[in-house]
Amino acid sequence: MIRRHAARRAGRDELSRAHPDFQQVSPQAGLLDEPALRDLATRDPEAASRLLTAMGRAFDPGLRAAARALACRLRVGAPRSGVPDRPGTRRVVTRQDDTGSDLDLDATLAARGAEPHWRAAHLHTRGWRSTGRACVLLVDASGSVAGDELAVAVLTASALAQRMRPDDELAVVAFWSHAVVLRPLSADPRTDVVVDRLFDLRGGGTTDLDLGLRTAAAQLARSRAATRDVLLLSDGVPTESPDPLPAAAALVRAGARLHVLSLSAEPESEAGCAALAATGGGRVEALRRATDAPAAVRTVLG
Incomplete structure (x- = not known):
């Protein structure tokens, strides 16, 4: 493909x-x-x-x-520095699933409330979770985003890779009417395979934002990182797609956030990007020039 x-x-x-x-x-x-x-x-x-x-x-x-x-190997911005905001490497957290090692009785009883019967959704467990960040770079490679915008994608991928800490994970997904995982979620800091594949992409086809978001969510589902983000690089305009807002809301329910780097100044595009970020619990930032990619990444991810 x-x-x-x-x-x-x-x-x-x-x-x-x-x-x-x-x-x-x-x-x-x-x-x-x-x-x-x-x-x-x-x-x-x-x-x-x-x-x-x-x-x-x-x-x-x-x-x-x-x-x-x-x-x-472009130097696209200073790495994060100062007092670590995530001390240590792992911490115990409560999750609404059965993958933890211990039952969190208080959270489970609170989830059941006054319901007369137990349901699987009531179960909360406690287990270890990495304090790192899992991030999926979601690149719109449709016909509405082509040419120079893919230069933006290359620099954005480099900026993300250079920000990675040992516990961080990065995936890169490109989508149009299909979705392709260019790099599965991994803690490997190398960018060569991703850069090669991004350079080889050209715009074409329609824009299925819903498919792209669901593919990104599937990558994040593999992670135990404490912080999980999707960074969407797009004009925010679906040309052939179900409403993408439910997929954005599903990311929030899964404990992730959707940030949007908006590639177009058109009013329809700005409105679409703002709606996606608001629904996904994240931030939106304009990104019109490739050299602004590192600053935009820092703005939305902190």
Whole structure:
């Protein structure tokens, strides 16, 4: 499915026409001049991010590999620092399920209340849960989100990976009329596979937000992390989808939050993103430029 949805490759002539600084950054086949790209980033960060993304889709395999390797190790923001907000690695919590090691009698009796009969939903147990964060980056790869927006996705994935602590988990899901798990939920901090697959995606198809949210929820269901978030990168406009708000509300019931990075300034888009974040118990933040991705991630995730 990823292969059928793969991005078109660009030749050197096409890259030269589209990016005035291309010849300075890649003076010959297979070569990426990192100092020249850093100089461009100092002068015009957006042009540098667009060029890096374009080179990551080049016909030239050497240039393509160099651009993708550089994208994996970009420094996109300072890591979290200061007093740890999650001391230790695990803590005991009460859960509304039977997976804990001990019965939480008080919580179970409170859940039953005055009901005459016991139900499975009344059962609460206590067990160990990681104090880390599980986050699913949910990338809208539909026809309404294409081109430069996928450069935003690459930098957002890098920003999330660089924020990871040892107990944190990250998954990446792309969706359009289908949903593809580009990276299953994992504590592995490497971004190379995710970056490769994000570079290879191109916009196309319709936007099934409901499917994307349900796929993200399935990834989070595998985690015992104390904090669980979905970070949706989208214009917030479903073009062929059931109402996505029930799926957003289901995330809250499962103990997760839905944050939205809004890619469009259109009123319909802003309203859709705001409604999703409000229903999902999270925050919404405008993200119009790739270089703003690290700051936007910090704003919504803290």
